[in-house]
Amino acid sequence: MNKHESDTGVGGVPPPRGYTSTPGGSNSLTPDILVAGRGLLKSYDAGRVRVLNGVDLEVRAGEIVALWGASGSGKSTLLHLLGGLDIADAGELTVCGLDPRNETHRIELRRQHLGFVFQLHNLIPDLTVEENLRVPALAAGIPQAATKARVRELAESVGIAHRLNHRIQDISGGERQRTALCRALMNSPKLLLADEPTGSLDEETGDTVFNLLRHLVRERGIAVVLATHERRFAEQCDRMLHVRQGRIEGSGSSGGAK
């Protein structure tokens, strides 16, 4: 499963803290650079609300990067650009070797390369845990028979196998978020985009979900971009990038991890 462990030290030496961008400054895309963004700008309301103000960002295979910042600083907007859910006004962006501005690339990104976890999990409440887990596989055209073992394996890995036949509306917040985590991993993504995945959970359940997230992605060699306003989670990531007023503070010199 560990497809990308070679140089990022999954299970071994962690990636360097305070990682700086490629020497020479160019965005030459080596295979382990999953996100390369430069000068990303995004405004709303016909340019009146400037949300991203020139973001530079690189994410490598196997690392967990926190986008840490106050509410309104632009974290979700940046994640949406990375996931092709919204398009930058200007700047360059490559995600898993694809261009999120191109519709065909966006579809490929979502079906094959990316997993998403959101604060409000976005599960389908009337369906069971198992049916929700199958949704990404269905969208990717994978037959049901081929997903049965994977559904069970993922559910077991986060301790919700006993809930597979329960409807989302009947399980707890922590179980829903663990289901959302499994759903995001269903199609074996290279990159997981997590937007405040612990934001609607109490402290203890939040800790459990965060630790599971970290454990699962380490085990599978997946890269994660985690948007959070909670410093205690950001500090446990490989790099902590401070998002402030639509910029990443210190980018270009130091990652800012403490």
Ligand SMILES: Nc1ncnc2c1ncn2[C@@H]1O[C@H](COP(=O)(O)OP(=O)(O)O)[C@@H](O)[C@H]1O
């Ligand atoms: N679709 C939109 N239209 C107008 N303003 C928006 C839109 N989306 C986000 N914003 C504004 O952009 C800013 C950053 O939002 P967001 O990226 O959600 O921040 P964060 O996730 O860090 O809380 C906020 O001031 C928010 O009100």
Ligand SMILES: [Mg+2]
């Ligand atoms: Mg947000």
